[in-house]
Amino acid sequence: MCDEEFDYIVVGAGSAGCVLAGRLSEDPALQVLLLEAGPPDRSLWLHLPIGYGKTMWNPAYNWRFSTDPDPNLHGRRIYWPRGKTLGGSSAINGLIYIRGQRQDYDHWAALGNQGWGYDDVLPYFIRSEGNQRGANAWHGGAGPLRVSDIAARHELIEAFIAGAQQTGVPRTRDFNGATQEGAGYYQLTTHEGWRCSTATAYLTPAKRRPNLRMLTGALACQLVFEGRRAVGVSYRHGGRIKTARCRAELLLSAGAIQSPQLLQLSGIGPRALLERSGLPVVHELPGVGENLQDHLQIRLGYECTKPITTNDQLNGWFGRLGMGLAWLLRRAGPLAVGINQGGCFMRALKDANGQPAAARPDIQFHVATLSADMAGGKVHPYSGFTMSVCQLRPESRGHVRIRSPDAAEPPAIQPNYLATALDRATTVAGVQAARAIAETPALAPYVKREVQPGPQAASAAELLDFCRHHGATIFHPVGTCRMGNDPLAVVDARLRVHGIAGLRVIDGSAMPTLVSGNTNAPIVMMAEKAVDLIRQDARAL
Known part of the structure; x- marks a missing residue:
């Protein structure tokens, strides 16, 4: 019928x-x-x-x-x-x-x-x-x-972009133009604060x-x-x-x-x-x-030396009031931007000679002026920011x-993340690239400590284990x-x-x-x- x-x-x-x-x-x-x-x-x-x-x-x-338990992520189920x-x-x-x-x-x-x-x-x-x-x-x-620009420049994002430049990544104004490679501010699918x-x-x-x-x-x-x-x-x-x-x-x-x-x-x-x-x-x-x-997201969390993060605004009534007023009066501020403001597309994996192994970017960064245990989670009580990295073209296939x-x-749902040697090596290289940016003269003054993965993860094997324990979907x-x-x-x-x-x-x-x-x-x-x-x-x- x-x-x-x-x-x-x-x-x-x-x-x-x-x-x-x-x-x-x-x-x-x-x-x-x-x-x-x-x-x-x-x-x-x-x-x-x-x-x-x-x-x-x-x-x-x-x-x-x-997802079903993923054998490559220590049997964890990943929230999608x-x-x-x-x-x-x-x-x-x-x-x-x-x-x-x-x-x-x-x-x-x-x-x-x-x-x-x-x-x-x-x-x-x-x-x-x-x-x-x-x-x-x-x-x-x-x-x-x-599609809109992020109107206000942020001190932390500027430091990140400058740090990326100090590692050899050019600044860019447009990730969707002639070339994607570079560090800069994302454009967002927003209009007048909505x-x-x-x-x-x-x-x-x-x-x-x-x-x-x-x-x-x-x-x-x-x-x-x-x-x-x-x-x-x-x-x-x-x-x-x-x-x-x-x-x-x-x-x-x-x-x-x-x-x-x-x-x-x-x-x-x-x-x-x-x-x-x-x-x-x-x-x-x-x-x-x-x-x-899917893109596997690896989040590196940092405590910031200055109270300039969205954590600081969200953790105090005065900051929350300011965020609300900025949006109500000007359709501006964190309420109008969302989570991630800065980004970077770079070639992280290196060959035996220390040169980029890929001819085009193989890693993407999402940089947020806040920190939490997971995407969309409650922000930490301290001044914090996050650098997330993901391998752009994974070989792993699921079902x-x-x-x-x-x-x-x-x-x-079985994503089967990190199933190939290339995926594992590129993901670890992305984490190492994030750490290198955090240690540059531009960004290091803002880093009080690396909360995650922390100093206990030093070798490539330890970083891979961190990725297996903490990697999550970036929703793609x-x-x-x-x-x-x-x-x-x-x-x-x-x-x-x-x-x-x-x-x-x-x-x-x-x-x-x-x-x-x-x-x-x-x-x-x-x-x-x-x-x-x-x-x-x-x-x-």
């Missing part, structure tokens, strides 16, 4: 899904349904940049996944927050606008994904972007996703369109097929199971965890897994849920696999429905699921390899490009 029929059904109102629904509904002749399992994005904390700390653990807006509201993870992320490196996309194209080289995707980054600095050869000034999620950017202008139906609290349970064609989706809403049918295409944008989960629940995936779960095999695709990649036919049961899972044309690929270069008509996967799960940086901007780009692919294919019918 079909409850309603639409031209396009978008499953998941996250970073990609909001783009798809907003763009496709621009055509008044199309009927579009957008399904989101979470609630509407009404909480102030979803729109205030520093709200990241409040949504990190909130079950109303966060799926709060945990993912957005569960309009805007998805773009409503709860760290706001950083990074695209990655030219070579990332040229590599996608070299893998056989025609149309995904850097020159092919740059126009879609530009189309999506509304940069405060205006348009140029690299940036868009009029796009819906607002977060700009993809819901804000793409759904707000579309909400009054009569041809767009948005359903929140709607958990997709299974895709509906007629033979080898996807024709709809069954979902749980208001306590009952409903079915929506699509005349044109079903667009799966549930993210790197739940897109493969939903495919597997629907009988598309590895045969042995489906049969073990008691599910009929609609189409065997062994790559569904495989190829999981996502359903545990049962129940869509409400989280799947098994991708690759589980990867694009390609080999036996383990799930979608083709037009993001169509191999062997199934009327079905595309459009989100980070379709990335064949992880980009060198934060993933939100690339996922928005992918959705913008997908809209053109969908329109082209519709005209060709």
Whole structure:
């Protein structure tokens, strides 16, 4: 039984899904349904940049996944927050606008994904972007996703940038321009002191369109097929199971965890897994849920010699009052910025001659003027700051696999971090590079002590053990429905699921390899490009 029929059904109102629904509904002749399992994005904390700390653990807006015990991290389970509201993870992320490196996309194209080289995707980054600095050869000034500078310079961030320069890393004003390498301030997806999620950017202008139906609290349970064609989706809403049918295409944008989960629940995936779960095999695709990649974050914590950190402001009522007034009166201060202000992309791993082993940056820094035991945690009682490092292009691969036919049961997630020698060596080199910056004449005067890992971790082996004990996700899972044309690929270069008509996967799960940086901007780009692919294919019918 079909409850309603639409031209396009978008499953998941996250970073990609909001783009798809907003763009496709621009055509008044199309009927579009957008399904989101979470609630509407009404909480102030979803729109205030520093709200990241409040949504990190909130079950109303966060799926709060945990991985299986990772054998490479001393058997620890790693907490994986993912957005569960309009805007998805773009409503709860760290706001950083990074695209990655030219070579990332040229590599996608070299893998056989025609149309995904850097020159092919740059126009879609530009189309999506509304940069405060205006348009140029690299940036868009009029796009819906607002991108802003951090207005105020911070003494600690300036010291970090100067310290990076003293180790040979140039200062940069733009990580998304001609070259990524350098140290500087991040640009953020904010506008006039507010977060700009993809819901804000793409759904707000579309909400009054009569041809767009948005359903929140709607958990997709299974895709509906007629033979080898996807024709709809069954979902749980208001306590009952409903079915929506699509005349044109079903667009799966549930993210790197739940897109493969939903495919597997629907009988598309590895045969042995489906049969073990008691599910009929609609189409065997062994790559569904495989190829999981993520950036492993290693946090170095420092006590600062001066009371100039966000810890100091948050730990006193006068400081909190000042933060509130700065935002209320000027839309400025820590409330308008979020967590991380400074960054660095550098080549940390060295060869036998002490020269950079990679031709392009292999490590990214996130520098925060606060410190806590974990991302989004309660700040320490002392003046503190954090340098986080992550390896940009890990070789390690994990998987996502359903545990049962129940869509409400989280799947098994195994990231398999630090599984290769290169990953281990590069991660340790990143920690050593952070320490080297902390010891420079520019930054050393601000370091009272290294709290973590501390002086007890000196050798490479001890630092690796520290990474295994304390490493955590930096929230960039991708690759589980990867694009390609080999036996383990799930979608083709037009993001169509191999062997199934009327079905595309459009989100980070379709990335064949992880980009060198934060993933939100690339996922928005992918959705913008997908809209053109969908329109082209519709005209060709």
